[in-house]
Amino acid sequence: MDKNIYKFILRHTRPQQLFVLFITAVSLPFYYISLDIPKLIVNTALESDDPTIIADDFPRPLSILGIEFGNLDQITLLFTLCIIFLFLVCINGSFRIYINFYKGRIGERMLRRLRFILYSRILRFPLPHFRKVSSAELISMITAEVEPIGNFIGDAFALPAFQGGLLLTALIYIFSQDPLMGVAAIALYPIQAYLIPKLQQRVNLHAKERVYEVRNLSERIEETVAGVQEVHSNGTAQLELADFSRRLGNIYGIRYKIYNKKYFIKFLNLFLAQLTPFFFFTIGGYLVIIGDLTLGSLVAVLAAYKDLSPPWMELLNFYQIKEDVRIKYEQVISQFEPKNLMDEKKQLSEPDSFPNISGDLLISNLTLRDDDEVSIVSGLTAKIHLNKKVAVVGTSGSGKEELMLMLARLIDPSQGKILAGKYDLHTMPQAVTGRRIGFVSQNAYIFSSTLKENLLYGLKYRPVKGNKSSGDLNINQQQEWIEEAEKAGNSTLDINAEWVNYDQLGINNSTEVIDPILKSIDIADMTSEVYMYGLRGSLNLDKDKESIEKMLEARKVLEKKLHKKEFQGLVELFDSQKYNTNASLFENLIFGTSCDEVFEGDNYIDNIYILEVLKKADLVSDFTECGYQLAATMIELFSDLPSEHELYQRFSFISAENLPIYQGLMNRINKTNLGNLDKNDRKLLMALPFKLVTAKHRLNLISKDMEAKILIARELFYQDLPQYMAKRINRFETNKYNPAASVQDNILFGRVAYGQAHAKDKVGKLIEEVVNDCGLYTNILEVGLAHHAGLGGTKLSGSQRQKLAIARTCLKNPDILILSEATASLDGASQKRILKNIMKVFSKRGVIWSLHRPELAKYFDIIIVMKNGNIIEQGTYDQLKRDGSFFNELLEQH
Amino acid sequence: MDLQQDVDLLRNIPLFRNIDSRKLKLIAFTSQRLQFKANENLFVQGDYGDSAFIIIEGEASVLIYTNSDTQIEIAKVKKNDLVGEIAILCDVPRTATVRAKTELLTLEITKEIFFQLVTQFPEMALEVMRELAFRLEKTNRRLQELTIKT
Incomplete structure (x- = not known):
């Protein structure tokens, strides 16, 4: 990235900036003329004591910038001049508005570009860098801190040119009327030009400090949010408050200093600007009295001076902003240039084909050193066939976690190579590794979306070709959208297009996707949980006609079952002719659901x-x-x-x-x-x-x-x-689905009775039976898949998040599955079931699994035992489970 | 199924003997009646427990696991008895399984309500203490008998 903001601006907006300058230049003559008109009105149309004009005889010639336009009588002359003046006001206004709109667009585009660049750089940060930056800092930089930069970019050249032009034009005009007056107008400029930068420099220093402190502040808030449990459990709220107070105090101090200096600058400017008319009235008045200057000229000079002050102020203001923005830009940019930033090509390039990975995994001399040059993995060498199931065991700190990350290509080794089949893992583009390598870590992230969307996340590499956008833009708008994105250097891919790569699942379209999804949640042992979400969820009346019919059928079947002796009294069904003693009076009254x-x-x-x-x-x-x-x-x-x-x-x-x-x-x-x-x-x-x-x-x-x-x-x-x-009220009707009630309530169509032991469990089992009999299970799973996972998956339990992540990775059918203690947070039974499921599904593909419980290693073909960043034992479970082996020691520790 | 009936029932239970009827009514109102079929478990040894039961009608056995995975009946409970209060008093898993021998009607008092009541009405706490001490004494005696037998 360009270190200097002007370089950055010129690289991306040179033609536009030149265009603005050109337009500005064109506009100035009109402005100059508009300055002259008042004089003409006073001197030629109203007064007659101008010695250059032959006295008292109308019609007089109309002459602008020395060009004469025929003779006119007094009234016509006045109105013509006034109309010309009006015309010029309009032209000047048009220029201003056009220039402002134009540069506004440049600025907004550049802001968009800058934000996009910064965000795309975050995506390319090397993983370890995330330990050094806080998300709060990144957020505040991309959102708030670059905002003034965007505003400035439009003005970067246009403002000094335009305002400078105005200033210069007005000055030239004043000088052309009387050089002495010109000198008076600018008499105080040297003082301002000397003092202001000095003061500004101090403000800049404070500004720098302020940016730094505010960033720290947001980092601090982020930390408080993340560590709020510790604050509560240790009762350290006072400490946190005190710390925050001190930070706010620092910021207050800095801001107050900035405020004072800024306003002193403003005051100085204003004061000096108001002082200047003093010279006009004394010098100009004197000149008029002695007849060296016409009254018209003095009026025009005063009018011009009134116009002189705003551009001068704008220029000084611009200077302040420029310095402010320059600092901000440099500070922001420096945060986005970590060492080892990923190559953009590696992340975004789309190769023609996505070769499958097979053969041997060759790891040679693999070394990873941390920032302090301490070896975490040191010179590891191994050869594993990619259809084998490999367990990696070792104590924490043995380097197994880092090895997994390197195999998953999430961190780059400091030295050494990993060859997967014939490909060097390091140079493969993400387009390939994303499709061919599956990775699940110990605390996988779940996005704020439905379970289904989360599962499909692993298949969304780029929009599928030939698919229409589902967005609400028509083709022209779409085209405009893309062009605009291009102008700002943004991604032009359509987020509303179909992104799910169904080919990878061996299917054609979204209607068939449910089977592989169900298979994947089955592997991850979460089917029954999804079913529970399904029971609590609700159907979409328009979309799920088939499910609704089945559900009404299930309602009838369940009713029959409930009449059996063993289930009697468990449920009181809704009956429009009966009072339901297990429902509230209100429910009995409206006999339906209400919002x-x-x-x-x-x-x-x-x-x-x-x-x-x-x-x-x-x-x-x-x-x-x-x-x-x-x-x-x-x-x-x-x-x-x-x-x-x-x-x-x-x-x-x-x-x-x-x-x-x-x-x-x-x-x-x-x-x-x-x-x-x-x-x-x-x-x-x-x-x-x-x-x-x-x-x-x-x-x-x-x-x-x-x-x-x-x-x-x-x-x-x-x-x-x-x-x-x-x-908003949906009545209970025997033959109708109630969209406001949950799936379970719709099937049950009644209330579980109070006072019957285990009634809920029994009814739950009964419902599951009926659901299976009616072939509804899949339909309910589909409803369950529409359950929202909450922000960061917080609506799910920790183990559900983990299972979902495993299902997500299994769904995309990777050639190699890498798991880094992925099931550590699950209960033992679940863990074993998932492990067995994966072994079965991946029977012909590679699985490399770093285990936190070494006894699970017996299900694997090969066990790699790691210690101090290297492999110390390797073999089958039977080979390694012998006295004196480190593996045995690990087994005994657990 | 009348609240007043429950209040009368509660009055017959030793634990609530000395508590005035307004408070008994509150206990009855905040608790729920639960009906168990014969052979159904009220709760299972080792499970997490969050409620106690007062037996209104019927009989149940208190069972514990011996080493050999078989259960033996250590006590019987019947009308007006309170079971399951240990787990809710001291947050340990259920120390025994209680299984209905006959059709069983109970009043289930949840842990929260129980605590609310005990903290709000000290006289109830006193009764609970008395009852527990009494049971401890009974258990000790039984233990003594058992050791003498073996």
Whole structure:
């Protein structure tokens, strides 16, 4: 990268910058004329005491820059001049706006380019470099710090040229009117030109410091976020706060100094600029009085001077910004030039073919030294056939982890070579290694996307040719988009195109992709987990018509099974004609699912329509009475507890803050006068029963009669359901899929009964049975695959993340699979199952697995035992498991 | 299935003998009734435990594993007995398996609720202590008997 920002700008925008300069140059004559017009108006159209013009006779000639245009009478002359003036104002304005737009575009493009370059450099950083940079630093550099650089780039040449041009034009004009006035106008410039850079230099130093401190600050925040557990567990919040406070204090100090100096510079400029008219009035006034200067000229000079000040200010300002940006640019760039940056070609080049890797893996004299020149792997030499299953064991620090990384081509060896078949691993482009080598580390990363997208991630090398973009741009817009990207030196590949390389899976398109995916999650032993996600997920009504039908079928099959004696009482099914004692009163009323937004949380009674339905079904007095009893019970149960007590939140129908309100209410009223409560009191009571679940709360507050009325209300509810609610409420219907409910709830179509031991497990098993019988298992897995993994996979457990990563790598069918303690975080049973699955699937391909439990090595063909960066033993499990071997020692340690 | 019935049941249990009926009602309200079929396990030795059970109706055996992977019955529990409280009191895995001998109706009190109640109402803690001491004494006696036998 160019070290100097001007070099960088010129390399990429030379023609554009020249064009701006050209346009600027063209614009200046018009500006010059516009300065002269006021004088002409005063001197020729209005006044007549100009000695150069023959007195008092109109029509007079109109002469601009010495060119004469016929004679005009006074009024016509005035208006013509004014129209010319107006015309020039328009032209000058047009030039300005055009230049501003143009340079804005240059700047934005360059900002885009710069950000892209920096990001692409991050992708090429050698892995060990990431230990030295923090993501917070990188983020702040690419987002915030380069922003002013982008703004500056558009101005880099245009601004000094344009403003300088204006300044010069105005000066020339002033000098042409009277040299003395010119001298007056610029009398103070030398002072400014001397003082300002001096002051600016100091500001720059502070600016540099500030950039550095702010970067440290973001690094510090990142560290706090990452280490927040330690802060809590050690109780060191005070320490962190103190540290942060000190940093903020430093930044405050620096910023304050910058502020002061900057404003002093501004003040100085302004003060000197305002001082200059003093000279005009004294010198200019004197000259007018003695007749050396016309009043028109003085007016014009004053007007020109008014125009003189903004460009001068702009120039000084520009100088400040330029210095600021220069420093920022240098500071940013220096952070993106680590040693051993990966060659761009290696990362991005697309060879014509992607040869399979087979034959022998030859490792010769492989050496890796860290930054302190300490050998981690030293002169390792080995030959392994690439269809063998190789276990690498050793203590931590034996160099096995680094060996895996070098085999996966994630770090480059300091010395030595790895030949995979006939290819030198080191020089292979990533396009090949990405397809042919699979690698899973101990803490693989999961992207913020669905499980399925995460699995397919390993197949997205570049857009598949001949595929149309699925984005919402038409062809022309697409073309524009690409051209613009090219102008900014960005990637022109379409992110909305189909990126998944189905060829690698031996299939043609996305419809067939489910089989290999299911196979891969099976290898990684996570099928049952995906199934669970599937049960909790929901279907897309338009896309999954087939699944929906199957699910409705499964609902019927399950219902039949539940009628069997052994399952009786486990589930209370939804029946539109029955009150469901395992569902809440509210659910019984609307008999369906609703979105929270309809009832603003749980504010059912505030919904006018609900109240109306209750009135129609004659439920008001039932609700009031029920609410009264409930309030009495709650006050009895909870009034002893302190208000912050957890039981309130979990069990009380009345929140702690509302309890006093209800206590007051209950003191005021008694059971006999519930019929004539005022509106608000009644509402308070009626709000309570909605969440009552008969079987769960066992309060016996809902009578048979009330249940019957609720069933009537249920019908009434759907009769005149307002539009906005109808959209958000999905009724339970025996023959219809409910899109707002989960897959499991749709199959079950009822509630698991309270009070039956192990009911959930039994029902779960039953559902799985039915799902298998109805051929729904795959459909549910597909729903499960649409589960979102959360940011960085945080919605998954650690072991699920790991399994997903293994599945992702297996899915892409690599020739060599390299695993670096990839299953270390899984439980023993899972670990063994995955290992056996992989052995089976990769029976003809190479597997190199660094194990954290040496006893697992017995499943491998060859065991490589590492110690102190080299191989000390090699052989089969039986060969190595003998007294005195280091491998035996390792086995015993575990 | 009435809360009041549960309160009456709780009142008959020694552990809750001295607790006033309002608090018993709170315990009943915050707990759930659980029905087990014969031969179903309430919990299994070695599992993580997060609730205790009060037996309302029926009988269950307390089983522990001996060395030889066979289970022996060390006690029987019946109506008004409390089981499973050790695991929720001291965070150890279940020390025994409890299996329903007959159809069994229980009141399940979760660990959280149990702790909430014990910390909120000291008289309950005292009762728990008394009950545990009583059991310890019983176990000691049994142990003594066993050692004499062998």
